[in-house]
Amino acid sequence: MFKKLAIIFVALFGMLLAVPTLVPSLAPHFPSWIKPIPLGLDLKGGAQLLLEVDTDVMLKEKSAQLYDEVRSAMIDRDKGVIRFSDLRNTGNGVGLIIKDANDVSKAKGRLKKILGNNVDVSSSGRNLSVSYTNKAREEMITDAMSRSIEIVRRRIDALGTKEPSIQSQGGKYILVQLPGVSEPEHIKNLIGQTAKLSFHLVNENITPEQLASNHAPSGTVFLSDMDNPDRKLAVYSRIEVSGDSLKNSEASFDQNNMPVVTTEFDASGTRRFAKLTTEHVNERFAIVLDDKILSAPTIREPIPGGRGQISGGFTLQTAKDLAVLLRSGALPAPLSVIEERTVGAGLGADTIATGKIGSVVGVIFILVFMLMLYGIFGLIADVVLIVNLLMIVGVSALFGATLTLPGIAGIVLTLGMAVDANILPFERIRDEVRAGAPTLRAVDYGFHRSTKTVMDGELTNLICALILFQFGAGPIRGFAVTLSIGVMTTLFTCLMLTRVFVDYYMNGKSKKIGFIRNK
């Protein structure tokens, strides 16, 4: 008796979860965790962002790297220094003049050997020019695009946005669709940041006059403070440790209960950070994010463990955001949002309306079919099916799964399949009665014997769903969630609730069951 009450209670509770979805006007009367099911971009609309990947900036950076590489190749003491002058960045590479004409072929050979097939080295007289090949450029851009997409995806995933769609568009754009997001400001801020983190030593030998004149000596840059652009600090441009070496980062609080971001380096980062803090005790180092100084603390003692803490006047929200940015990695090239659209009523009212009608009719077909096949038992199956439907909606809402138009059709399909979990015991009962068993015993046996069958069928289905969740992305994940919920509610309603109703109908007596006609 207690068990039956518990089953009915769970069913009622599951249905209750669906009420805010079905009757939105009642939603405010429910506690905040019982929410209406979020609708997908196609049903409800959402935000759509078009991002442009600034590959020129990335190519410039690569060109600057090339500058360093060429320079160190020329002054390589082991292989012999090649004297040169006028090393400069040209539009698409590096140019230099070799002092001694006899050294030109030696220089060309050395550069080719060190830089490999990615660069063209050409000379005219003593002028040497080094540039990336077109193929290498294209590869860099393609690579930057796919990495940017991956990082944007990670950042958006970290915010828990449901079923975002992130795709490349027209070579240098990224299209981001965010179903159900009507205020994309926060996301825009988060994906617009390059999030290049680096640690530099502070150059203390700079006079205030130099700082004011804005002429930094070679090897030093003047960077402004994150919060106060007028406050500048001179740091060495050499990167001591970079954000690439971060293993993890979390928002946290320091001893004064101020929000901070804690960081954890990987093995090589730990070594470099330990070296930095050991060799420069009592000096200041600057933590730089996207060419702005977050903070410039003094090194009090060596930090060997690879754990650090970044403070910089954060609020809890900005600390959390920075942690997400650092976790998901730096963008290879700056991103800018060049188009933003908030999508209104998705597929058009007409399409949604017909989609809903179709789904309702589909469910009605199942209900009528069951009623025709199994009479009073069919009616029980129908009631249970409707409970199942409401529970799928309710539990999906609880988990915050997004509902799309194909998702609705998927639920209808799940219901069509759930019918199986009723047909199986009913057919068992029929077999038993035909074999001469009294109906009451047949009912008991029928349910008992089909339980394992239904369980095995549904559990294999659940395995399928869980794997999909693990491997899939975006819409496939959403589908896996709906499928899993459907398996659970089907097991519950068809194995337990149906039994409660059938027992109530049988009332402990072996009465005639309508759908079983003797042969």
Next chain:
Amino acid sequence: MKLHFMKYRKLSYWISGICILLSVLSIIFKGFNYGIDFSGGIAMEIKPISADYTVDKMRHDLEAFKPELQSVDGGAVLLRVGLPKGSTDEQQNIRVAEIKNILGNRVEYSQIQVVGPKIGGELIRGGVLAILVSFVLMAVYIWIQYRGGYAVGSFVSLVLDLILMFGFFSIAGLEFNQTAIAVILMGVGYSINDKVVNYDRIDENIKKYHKMPMDDLIDLSVNEMLYRTVMTSVSTILAMVGIYIFGGQMLQEFAIAMTFSIVMGTLTSIYISNVILYHFNLRETEY
């Protein structure tokens, strides 16, 4: 009434083989009708000058392009047109011109975008990988719950299901998009349930009838379950028929593909996954 499935099992194998061959040939030579999700395409934002020019009318005028039309805020309409596989930039531009030609000056063009190929092709690969891994795990589950023979039988017929479903999408020229992946996954879910239910009965009968020859036993089990197998798929198909008739253009392809995969899952349950068990010695000593 008793049907003899075992007698015709060679025929089942032949038919399956031919279907596999047709599917593979179609996938290789015809390929898929990739949706804008995967192949890119043209996206326009247009605004009808007169309110009389409704989305339905546009849809009718542009029928040849199979456009996806959606209303956006402020009376604008997003028009999306997929591109056949291997389209060049030039062909895309020609299509843009053709569409503009048809719509003429009945609309304002707020924006025209040409969608490049989506990196999301990785979604397809991820989906297929997920399906295969889930096949293996489901087979392991069946192995643990029943026996190795059942696991192999279900695995083989699921792979068959998968090939035929991909083949169906290719042959019927249905749009292959993210919904298609979901449909295939649901088809797999339906199919595995069907197979397990049938295996359960075969396993039960093996324990019940120790002396019965294997082919008779499989026939008996399949016949016992036939009513249930057919009724379950009829009920599911009825739901899809409802969606097909009343669900509008957006859900029609979904309903067609789903119906196919239900019919196919049912057929492979009856004619392949059960019948194939004959080749495994299920009566051997218990593991």
